[in-house]
Amino acid sequence: MPRDTGLIERRHLLRGAAALPLSFALGQVHAAGAARIVSLGGALTEVVYLLGARSQLVGTDTTSLFPEAALKTAKVGYMRQLSAEGLLSLKPDAVVGTTEAGPPVVLDQVRSAGVRVELVKADHTWDEVQRKVATVGRVAGREREATALQADLDAQWAAVQKAVAAATRRPRALFILSHSGSPMVAGTGTAADALIRFAGGTNAITQFAGYRPLTAEAMASAAPEVLLNSTQGIEALGGEAAFWQRPELALTPAFRRKALVAMEASHLLGFGPRLPAAVRELHTRMQAITA
Amino acid sequence: MSASSLHPGYPLVCDQLGVGLPGRPLLATVHARLAPGRFTAILGPNGAGKSTLLSMLSGQRAPRSGSVSLGGRALSAMAVLELARLRAVLPQETAVAFDFTVQEVVEMGRFPHRQLPSRHEVRIAHDAMEATGVAHLATRGVNTLSGGERARAHLARALAQIWEPRPDGATRWLLLDEPTAALDLAHQHQAMALVRRWAVEQGIGVVAVLHDLNLALRYAHDTVLMGAGRCDVGPTGETLDAAAIARVWGVECSEVHASDGTPQFLVAAG
C-alpha cells in the first residue's frame, strides 16, 4: 500500500536523527507496551479489558460496547470512517484494529505521525481470536497475561468443540440479519455462517456468499429448522411475536416449533474472547429447540 | 487608399436568393442590391418570408439557394466575429436570462469590439441609450421593463454594436425585425426617424421588416415587397401602390397625402 503522507516526515528522518517514537513527545512510556491505546473493534476492546490493560485504553470505536466500561471511553466514530485528527487528538501511542478499519489514507496519516498501527486480519476462524489476543498483548506490553488468556480460551474452545462433536444431530440453521422488505440472510463466508458451523449446525443457505435478500419461496425451499437472529434485530421488529408474523417464515419447518435463537449481536458475531461461550450457548439452544 | 474607396460603401447583395425554410415550399426568390445610406423596408403579409429573408441577410440562416454577399464577399465565407462588427441585428423578441440591467444589456452589444475597444467605450453605451430614450432606465433590470421600453433597450444595444465607423470605411448594416411591434405611437416614429437619420447621415444600410405600410412610406427609401409568390424591389413610392397592396394583401385602399406631401394609404373597411 503506497504511503505518501510521509512527505514532510521523511525529510526529518533523512536528516539522520534517530526515528524516536512519537510516544516520547506524547507521554510517559511503559518499558514494554504502549501507554495510550485506541482500540477499533468490539472484540479487541474486550481483550484489552481482559488483559487488565484498561488504564491504557484511551479510546474505542462505536462497535466497542462490551464490557459496560467501554461505553464510557472516548468514541472515535465508526471504524470504517475514521478521522485522522480525531484519532490523534487522543494522543495515542498505538492503534489496534481489524483489517476492516479505515479508510487506509487516514491510517497512513496516523502512522506518519509516529503512532503504531496494528491490524488483525478478520477471516472468521478461531485463529482470528488468537491473533487478536496476541496483538493486543504485544501492543499493551502484557504478553504474559495474553499467553495466559490464550491458554484459557484455547481450553474453553477445545471443550466446546468436544461437546459440539458429541451431538448427533446437525440442525439446519438460517441467520437473518435484517427484515426490511425481504429478509437479508447470511450465506457462506459470513461470520454467521462460521458460527453456525462451529455450533454444529449447517447453514441452510449454500448457494451464495455474503448477505442477500431472500424471497419467501426461496426461504421455503431452504427449509431451515431453526432461525437465528440478534436480540437487537428482534427488538427492532417489535418482539418475538411480531417476528413470527412475518409471512415468509410461515412455510419453514422452524415456524411450526417457533424455533428461534436470538443472541446479542456483538456476543454472537464479534469473534472475540466470548466466542467459546457464544458457540456453546448457540449449540445448546439449537439442540434444545430442535429436539 | 484601399480597395474599398473604389466602392461607395458595401452593398448587401442578394443573388437569386431562395427564401424558404428547409423542407417547406419556396416562398420567394429575391434578387436585389440593397444600397448603403438608405433605409429599406421589407413588407408583406404573414408567412410571406419576411423574417426568413432577414435572417438570411444577417447570415443567421444559410440561403436555400443563391447567395447573400456583403461588399463582394459571401456571408457564409465571413467569420462570425467579422460579421458582427459590420452588422447588428434586432430580433423580434429577446428574453434575457438573469437580472441584467439595461446598461449591461446595451454593453453586450459591444462584444464584437472587445479585442479592439474604442477610446470611447463607456460613452458609447450611454449615448446609445440616450438615442433611444432609455438612459433614465439604465440601472433597471431589463426584465422589469414594459414591452416598449425593452424593445428600445435592445435597439440601443444594436446601435451600440455598430456605433462607430469602421476604420476601412466598410458600410455598417442595421437589420431590424419588426422594431415597432411593441412601441407606442410616438416611439414608433422616433425610432424610424432615428434609423433613417443614421442611414442618411452616417451611410449605414438599414433594413427593417415592417407591418405598417404608412411608416414605410414615410421613412423607408426602398421597399422589398413580398407576397403572392413574387418579390418586388424598388423605391417605396413606386413599389407600393394601391394595385400592389390589393394584390399582396387583398385589401382595397385609397391614397391620401399628409400635410408634408408624403403619400399614405387608408384602408377601406370590409
Add this chain to the structure above:
Amino acid sequence: MSGLAVVQPFPRRVPGRLSPRAALALGLALVLWAFVWGSTQGAYAITTAQLWQVLLQAVGAVPAPENAPEYLVFVNIRLPRLLMGVAAGAGLGLAGALMQGLFRNPLADPGLIGVSSGAALAAALTIVLGSYFLPDMPRTLGSWSLVITAFGGGLVVTALIYGLAQADGGTRIGLMLLAGVAVNALALAGLGYLNFISTDEQLRNIQMWLLGSLGGARWSAVALVGSLVAVACGLGLALARPLNAIALGEAQAALLGVPVERTKRLAVLVTALAVGAVTAATGIIGFIGLVAPHWVRLVAGPDHRVVLPCSALLGATLVLAADVVARTIVKPAELPLGVLTAFIGVPLFLAMLRQFRSKV
C-alpha cells in the same frame, strides 16, 4: 470595461449591488478568513501560539525540533485538508456558475451533465468489482484506485451526455438537459444494483464515498486536484463575456460574434475537469455549485466577469467553513461533508427561492 475615472456620470452604480471590485475583495477576504479560522480549528488541539510556531518552522524561520506532534498534525493532516477544501470549493463554485450561465437558468447544477453520477458509478464499480479483480488494492475514499476511476468515470459519462446532445451540427442545450436526466437515472440504477450485490463492507465503503469528505486529502492528491482546478479556473474565466452574451439567447449571441459552439464545449469541458477532479478525491459534495453563484448574483449582479471568480471564492469559503463544522462538531469522530452541505444548503436554497420568487 474601462477603468474608473474620478467623476463619471456613467456607468451608473446599480442600487443594492456591490461593485465588481468590492465583490472580489469581499470574496478574497472571506476565503482568507475561512482559511485562518480552519487552521485554528480541529479535533487535535493546537493553540494559536503553537500554530504560530508551526508556521515559523514551516517557512524555516525557526529550527524545527524533530517530530513535534503539532507540526506533523498541522502540516501532514490539517493543511492539505484546508487546501483541498479551497480547491474543491473553488472548482464546484466555478462549475456551478458556468452551468447556470450555459443553461441560462439559475437552478442549474454541475450534476446536470452527469459528471457526479459518472464518478459515483465508477467509484462504486471499483469498490465492488475491484474486490474480485484487484483484491489487495485499497478501495476507500481517498485511495488512488478510486481517484483515477472516478475521474475517468465522470469524464466518460459527461462525454456521453455531450455526444447525445449533438444535433444539426451543434450542441443543443435542451437535448443535453434531457440526456443528462436520462443518463443520471441510469447511473443511479446502476448504483442501486451495485448496492444490491455488494457485501456489507463494500456497501459501507460506497455509502461513505457518496456522502463526501475531505478526509482523503494528502499532499499528492491536493497537488493533483489543485492544479486541475487552477487550469479549470484559468480556462473558465475566459468564458465570462461570451456567457454574458449567451444570456440573450444562443442565436443573438452568435449574431454578436460569440463562438457559441466553442463556448459550450469549453464550458462543459471545464466543468467536467473541475468537478470530476474534486469528486474523484472527495466524493459527492452537493449544493455548493448551486448555492454559491446564486448568492453572488443576488449581491453583485449577474455579470459573469464577477460571478465566475466570486463563485469560486464563495464556494471555497463555504466548503472550508462546512468542513470546520464537519470535523469538530462530533469530535473525535467526523461528519461526512456532503451531509453538512445538504443540511445547510437545503434551507438556504429554499430561503433563496422565496427571495428569487419575489424578485421576478
